[in-house]
Amino acid sequence: TIVTQIRKMGSSCDWSREKYTLDEERNLAVNEMFRMMLEDGIIERGYRVVNWDPVFKTTLSDDEVVAQETTAQLLTFTYDADFPISIATTRAETKFGDVAVAVHPDDKRYKKYVGKTFEPVFCGKKLLIKIVADEAVDPNFGTGAVGVTPAHSMIDADIASRHNLESIQVIDQNAHMMNAGVSYNGLTTIEARKKIETELKKNGLLQKSETVPQNIPTAERGGGLVEQLPMRQWFIRVNKPFRLRQATLKKWKKGDRVTLKELMKEAVASTQIRILPNQFEKIYFHWIDHLRDWCISRQIWFGHRIPVWYRGEEIKFSIESPGAEWEQDPDTLDTWFSSGMWTFSTLGWPEQTQELKTYHPTAVLETGYDIIFFWVARMILMTVYALGEIPFHDVYLHGMVRDEQGRKMSKSLGNALDPLDLIPKYGTDAVRLSLLIGTTPGQDLKLSEEKIAGFRNFTNKLWNIGRFILMQIESSGTADTKTIADKWILARLTEVTASVTKKLEQYEFSSAGEELRDFTWSDLADWYLEIAKVEKGKADILKQILETILKLWHPFMPFITEQLRAMAEFSEPLIIAPWPLVKKEHAPKEFEKLRTLVSDMRRFRAEQKIEPAKRIRFSLCADQLLARFVTENIEWIKRLANAETIDLVNQIPGNWNSCATANGIIGLDLKQSADKSEHVKTERELKEITDYIQSLEQKLANQEFVSKAPARIIDGIKEKLTDAEVKRSALAKRIKLLNGQAE
């Protein structure tokens, strides 16, 4: 299903190199990695406290444990009546495994007990409790004394190792009690906890029972309560120095002693790897700082076998059975062990293949921020360790796709959108656009069908633009000279090409797509193609534009663009066609003036409630330069404004309605009188423009502003002021006119 999804989404993968994490070649690489790490002493077998999932009956790495907020009862009590120190816990059942009580070394309350040993009877079981002093204890929390349970707490195990304490397991792999005395053995942890509280209360040992907020560890996959238990497992030691097999990361030479943590840190700290957006670098470093040894053995069937064999206490690395008397380790490796090798195990490693030389390191890893620890960090660890170089230069992290209410997509909520359902409905290109445009790197994205439908409309637009241009290419010839509109669109095309290219290089996919869309829909379709219906002879230009936008759109919309390309008979498939040339050019300003003029004319007619279909007579009072451009482009301006005529005049006839704009005054021949709302509106506009002029004048009157602001800003304001004053006088004239009509 996943492969189908990836293919349907139009991912441009090299499918000839598709690999499977559990195939034979990958197994070879995994075994080799295990052998190397074992040899270097980084992989070790040990009896330690691990995360145990009693539901799936397997160990978990720290990253697969998820804290869940609940409340718990914090009990304050003493083991028995003769024990001099009170302790507090939310997990009373583990107290059967206590071997010590730890206090802070400076805590005067308990100084006299430190070093002494007690033999209290806790709920029927005799304990051997040593009082130890340890910096890890917070004297201000609870009673300032902690019961130490080395078998069921990683931090207690640390304390125990500092004080040479033994470890007594009291919870088994089914989360049932053991070594807890006959009345407790076999109970679940929860049952035991309740029973202990009752018993302590009955014996007058319970001093306090309060409800406190608590985070309990749960399994990421099954959701079950995770127990910390001592077990014999395989670990990758992250803080243990080893000798490098080769020069590494441009910093260390062969034979230097380093730790895996140092390797992981250096790869990013040296900027050989960039993580984008870069706030995730901080998260990455923080994770490394708190990283503990990685438990890599799992008690599940699905995975790479651990390639070691046992004969009694003897351990031997071997892929094949070394003999009948040897038994293989029944466990498998954490799936991220093999996934962490992906960037090079897929290229034939440990063989020094041509592929490895050619494609490693790769340029970009693109993935979701939720697996930065599981996968990204592990790939860096594995690659730097085994090859001495980085796996990739840039890590681009995208956000999570959420539903329209911002909730995580989940099967149980039924709010998941499957691309395979969306594609037949809206088309692949529309689905792709909805994931690209309007998203920010590393930021979650709310996806809805409405949004996809919006992009479906755009794909349809592009399709029709393509069809229209193809028709034009066939039917219209090529003119000898370029019009203002031609020069403008070609300049805009190069501008947009340069800008989009730059944005793609900087991973600004959303902004690139938005700019392309605006150009395609607005500049090209709404303006230039409309003009092309009037000004004929644009076959060559249209062809050039089509070819360029198809190339620019192709990474976003591979299907529609490629189909149009084929219809246009442009020679190369877009996926291998060269990217359009990036040139520096600026769009001529004249066209923008004409475009604004047409918009103003349209707005004026709409305000005057003139039917869009009605062709009307305009007059225009403008400066000489603009008048010349209008004359040169009169045909398409008439068409786009739906004007019958546009007369260039020195003054708008007295009985016409007029409207002041930045480009002059537009007059409208209309027998029907303007309605009252126009009067009100004009008054309002006059007030707005007067206020605006005032604010500009204030700025210019401000000595500090004039002396400190850069000249271009001041000039800009002066220019605006001139324009605004022209507009104000026109509005004033118009109000006079309207008043005159009213009389």
Place this chain on the structure above:
RNA sequence: GGACGUUUAGCUCAGUUGGUUAGAGCGUUCGAUUCACAUUCGAAAGGUCGCAGGUUCGAAUCCUGCAACGUCCACCA
């Protein structure tokens, strides 16, 4: 408890190094239908830029504090 992110139009989000009257899409309102496209076209309305201070000639943008929401990390037993 620590860190990070978000807060801008009814909704989803842009807003580059502080500098014109803060933008887009969707939605809304008004209007348009032979002419590539109603999956369309034209026009309009709509914003105390989360709050409070500060820096500056000038703040959505920089600084400080606060609030709400979210995420990650963290074994106060």
